[in-house]
Amino acid sequence: MKYENILFKKEDTTVTITFNRPKVLNAMTTQSWSELHLAILELKKFPQVKVVILRGAGDRAFSAGVDLKARQKILSNADGKTGQAIHECCRALMQSTKIAVGVVQGYCLGGALELLLACDYSLATEDAVFSLPEMKLGLPCVVEAALLVPAVGLAKAKEICYLARNYDAHKAEKMGIVNEVVKKDELERRLSDIIREFSDKDATALAVQKDIIYKWLTTDLETAMQYSTLAANLCHGSPAQTEAVKTFLEKRKRKGVKK
Numbered sequence: 001m002k003y004e005n006i007l008f009k010k011e012d013t014t015v016t017i018t019f020n021r022p023k024v025l026n027a028m029t030t031q032s033w034s035e036l037h038l039a040i041l042e043l044k045k046f047p048q049v050k051v052v053i054l055r056g057a058g059d060r061a062f063s064a065g066v067d068l069k070a071r072q073k074i075l076s077n078a079d080g081k082t083g084q085a086i087h088e089c090c091r092a093l094m095q096s097t098k099i100a101v102g103v104v105q106g107y108c109l110g111g112a113l114e115l116l117l118a119c120d121y122s123l124a125t126e127d128a129v130f131s132l133p134e135m136k137l138g139l140p141c142v143v144e145a146a147l148l149v150p151a152v153g154l155a156k157a158k159e160i161c162y163l164a165r166n167y168d169a170h171k172a173e174k175m176g177i178v179n180e181v182v183k184k185d186e187l188e189r190r191l192s193d194i195i196r197e198f199s200d201k202d203a204t205a206l207a208v209q210k211d212i213i214y215k216w217l218t219t220d221l222e223t224a225m226q227y228s229t230l231a232a233n234l235c236h237g238s239p240a241q242t243e244a245v246k247t248f249l250e251k252r253k254r255k256g257v258k259k
Contacts, residue, residue, distance in 0.1 A: 001042060005032040007057070008039050013199045015043060015098070016053040025064035025107055026056040032067070033085035033111075040092040050206060051198045052096070053191070054119060055103040059184070062102070062128070065110025083143055086111045090118035090144040094214055097207035099198045103191060104128045104169075104178065113177075114144035117151055120210060121194065122178040125187055128169040130177055135164040150217060152176045205235050 001008070005028075007018040017039050019026035028036075043052055056062040066082055093100050093115070102119035108130050116122055132141045132148075141148075141161040148157035152175045159165070169181040182190045198206065212228045219227065 001038065003035045003039065005029065006035050006039060008042070010046060010049065013048055013050045014053060014195055015046065015049050015051075016055065019054075019056045019063050022056070022058035022060065024067065025061035026058075026112075027064045027067040028111060029067045030082050030085055033082065033089055037085065037089045037092055040089065040096055043096055043098050047203075049098055050201070050203050051101060051195050052093075052098045053101050053103060053195070054115070056105065059105045059125075059127075061107040062104040062116070063109070063112035064107050065112045065133075082111075086114060087143045090115055090147075093118045097203075097210065099206055099210065101191075101194060101198075102178075103187070104130075105184070105187070109133055111143070114147070117147040117177070118144055121198075122180075123187070123191060123194065124169045124172065124178045124181050125184045126169050126181055127184065128172070128178075128181070129166050130169075130172045131164060131166045132160055133164045135162060147217075202235075208232065208234050 005019070005021055007016075007020045009016045009018070017036065019028065019032065019036075021027060021032070040052070043049060054062075066086075099121065100119040102116040102122040104116065104122065104124040106125075106127060106129065108116055108124075108128060110131075110133060113130055113132055132145060134141050145161065148160060151157075152160070156175050160167075167175070167177070169178065172178050173181045180190075208231050212224075212231050215227045215231075216224045
């Protein structure tokens with residue numbers, strides 16, 4: 001499929017989706033969000049793909065969030081579709097069987113931060129900047145900003161939403177917004193390591209685990225635990241699981257052998 005505002009590239013077990021509007025810090029129009037949604041749905045065509053990488057073109061921004069012109073429409077209440085488009089993207093990403101890895105350089109603001117929270121793993125360079133600036137525009141934080149509470153806790157979620165501050169990469173890592181921070185010249189090497197770690201895992205087990213975690217977020221505790229037990233049955237006794245156990249036991253046996 002041909003896209004105008006994003007790039008879609010498949011390599012082996014990985015797909016990279018790049019927000020491709022670097023002149024405006026990869027700001028997202030409603031069309032951009034719609035294209036991203038379609039791209040996430042397109043991942044279903046590639047059963048061999050385990051990991052989807054989300055990143056911005058250039059090194060100045062992952063994305064500055066909603067495009068300024070689109071934001072003016074929101075302020076004038078002329079565009080009610082953008083919030084729904086963001087929600088559809090985030091929901092599709094969370095419900096996808098692929099592991100989503102967000103890679104942040106530079107700015108990650110507003111809806112882009114919400115999208116990052118919907119990823120399964122996130123990596124940022126030291127120059128990354130994170131913020132939900134909606135309150136500066138007289139707007140509340142909505143949609144997937146709800147993911148802040150399980151990610152950073154209630155107190156920090158309130159701080160981020162109410163005060164609309166900018167946070168540097170190390171602060172974001174400490175709060176739980178991103179998994180790890182690396183130097184710029186180490187980014188691609190570290191990303192390759194992360195991709196390899198996920199790609200080494202069984203695709204079914206990854207998909208089931210992701211589904212279980214999503215249920216942890218969206219249901220009560222008892223229902224989540226019951227669902228987890230039933231979902232795990234999809235992996236028990238599978239060829240991949242049987243082979244993994246066999247390999248583990250053989251390694252343990254070799255380690256225990258005395259010479």
